C-alpha cells in the first residue's frame with residue numbers, strides 16, 4: 001500500500017501526524033527487513049534501525065535488502081542504504097547492541113512514538129520491553145519460528161507486557177543422558193558439540209555440573225563421568241601440541257575404551273540396550289566422503305573424524321581456542337562424524353551432515369513468507385496502537401494480537417488466530433511488581449555522592465521504611481538492606497553504578513504494618529543540566545506483604561484515595577474481569593497449541609480474518 005492508500009485509510013489529518021512520528025525498529029534480520037520496507041511505505045516521518053550484527057551468506061535467502069556484495073557489512077546501515085531510494089522517511093541506522101545503555105540510554109528511547117521489536121533472542125526482547133515500561137511507550141513485539149509466528153502489541157499499563165506470560169526456554173538434557181545413555185541422535189550431537197568439541201578445541205575446562213544437572217544419583221556413574229572429564233584433559237593436551245599421530249588413540253579412547261567402561265556399570269543396562277564399542281576400525285585418509293547430503297557409512301564417518309580432527313589441531317596453533325560455529329565446515333564435519341560414530345555405537349540411526357547441521361545449529365528453517373506476514377501484521381496493527389483509525393471499540397484490550405499456526409495444520413481451518421489483548425498480569429514480575437521512574441544525576445554527584453546518601457534521599461522522597469533494600473538489577477547484586485550497610489560509604493562511581501543501571505528498591509517486612517510501599521525500579525541517567533540530583537514524584541502505592549497472601553502483588557491504594565493508573569505501571573482491576581480475560585486467553589492459545597492434535601475450534605470470523613477492524 002503506497003502512502004496514498006494509508007492516507008485514505010487514516011485521513012489527511014492523522015496522516016500528517018504520522019509524518020511527524022518517530023519510530024524505532026530493533027533488528028534488521030528476517031522480520032526487520034520486511035518491517036523497514038512497510039514502515040517506509042506507511043509514511044512514518046523518521047525511522048531508526050538498530051542491529052548489532054553483520055550480514056552473513058545464510059541471511060541472503062530471506063533478508064531481501066541484502067546482496068552477496070554486502071556480506072560482512074553492518075546490517076543496519078546496509079538495510080537503510082538499500083531502501084533510501086524509495087523512502088520519504090528520514091532514516092537513521094545504528095550498528096550496536098540495543099542493550100548498550102551508554103549508546104542507547106533511556107533518554108534516547110524517549111524520542112520514539114512506538115518501538116518495533118524484530119529480534120531473535122529473549123534477553124534483548126526483555127530489555128526493550130522494560131524500556132517501553134519505563135517510558136510508557138507502546139511496543140510491537142514479533143517473532144517467527146518456521147511457519148509459526150506471532151505479534152503482540154504492548155501498551156504499558158493497559159495490556160500485558162512481554163513478560164506477563166512465561167516464556168519457553170531452550171530445551172536441555174540431563175548430563176547422564178548426554179554422557180552415558182544417549183537414546184536419540186540429538187543426544188549424540190549435543191555430546192559431540194557441547195562436550196567433546198568444547199573439551200578438545202574450546203577453552204578446555206568446564207564447570208563441575210550440579211547434582212540436578214547430572215540427572216542421576218548413581219555414584220558409580222557420576223564417578224565415571226568425572227573421571228572421563230579428567231581423562232579428556234589429556235586428549236586436550238595432545239590436540240594442543242598438534243600431535244597428529246595421536247588421532248588413532250583419540251578414536252580408540254572415545255569409541256572403544258570409554259564405551260567399555262560404561263558397559264561395566266551394569267545398572268545402566270538393565271533396561272537399556274547395551275552399546276557396542278567400535279571394532280578394530282582404522283581411519284583412511286584417502287577415499288574421504290565430502291557429500292553433506294549423502295548418508296555416510298561408519299567407515300566414512302571414521303575417516304572424516306580423523307581428517308577433521310587433524311585440520312582443527314592445525315587451526316588451533318594459530319587460533320588459540322575454537323568456538324563451535326555451524327557454518328564452519330571443519331567444525332561441522334567434526335561434530336557430525338563424532339555424533340554419527342557415537343550413534344552407531346548406541347544403535348541410533350545416523351544422519352547426513354546436512355541434517356546434523358540443523359540439529360547442531362538448533363535450526364528451524366526461517367520461512368520468508370511467515371516473516372512477511374508477521375511484519376505486515378505488525379505494521380498494520382501499529383495504526384491501531386497509535387490510535388490512527390476510527391474504530392468503534394477502540395479500547396486497548398480490543399486490539400488483537402495474532403498468531404499464525406503451522407501451515408501443515410491448515411487443512412480447512414485458519415492459519416491466523418487473533419485473540420484480543422489482555423490487561424497486565426497482576427503477578428507479572430516486570431510490569432506489575434514495580435513502579436518505575438528515572439533518577440538523573442549530574443557528573444559531580446555521580447562522582448562524589450555516597451550510596452548511603454542516595455539511599456537516604458530515596459527513602460525520604462518516596463516514603464520507604466528503614467528496612468528498605470536496594471538491588472543493582474543490571475549486575476544482579478545486593479547493594480544494601482536492613483542489616484547490610486557495608487557499601488554506604490562508597491561513591492556511586494566507585495560502585496560502578498553507571499548510566500543505564502537499574503536499581504530496584506523495595507521495603508522489607510515491617511511488623512507494625514501489614515502493607516509496604518510498592519517496590520520501585522529506578523533507571524539512572526546522567527545529565528549535567530540537573531542540579532545535583534533529580535527525582536520525579538511517584539504516587540504512593542502500598543501492597544500487601546508477600547509472605548501473607550497468595551496474591552502478593554495486588555496493589556492496595558493508600559488511605560482510601562481513588563484508584564490511580566499513574567505512570568502506566570499499575571492497573572487496578574477486579575478479580576472477575578481478570579478471570580474472564582484469563583479464560584478467553586486460554587481458549588485463544590489453545591486454538592493455536594492444539595491445532596495439530598485436535599480439530600481447531602472455529603475462530604470467530606471477524607476476529608480471525610481482519611486485524612485492522614475487529
Ligand SMILES: Nc1ncnc2c1ncn2[C@@H]1O[C@H](COP(=O)(O)OP(=O)(O)OP(=O)(O)O)[C@@H](O)[C@H]1O
Pocket residue numbers: 026027028029030031032050051052053054058059075096097098099118119120121124366
Ligand atoms: N541485542 C541486540 N541488539 C541489536 N540487534 C540485535 C540484538 N540481538 C539480536 N539482534 C538482531 O536481530 C536480528 C534478528 O533477525 P533474525 O531472527 O532474522 O536472525 P539472523 O541472525 O539474521 O538469522 P539466523 O539467526 O537465522 O542466522 C538479527 O539481525 C540480530 O543481529
Ligand SMILES: [Zn+2]
Pocket residue numbers: 160161162163164165424425428429430431432
Ligand atoms: Zn508484564
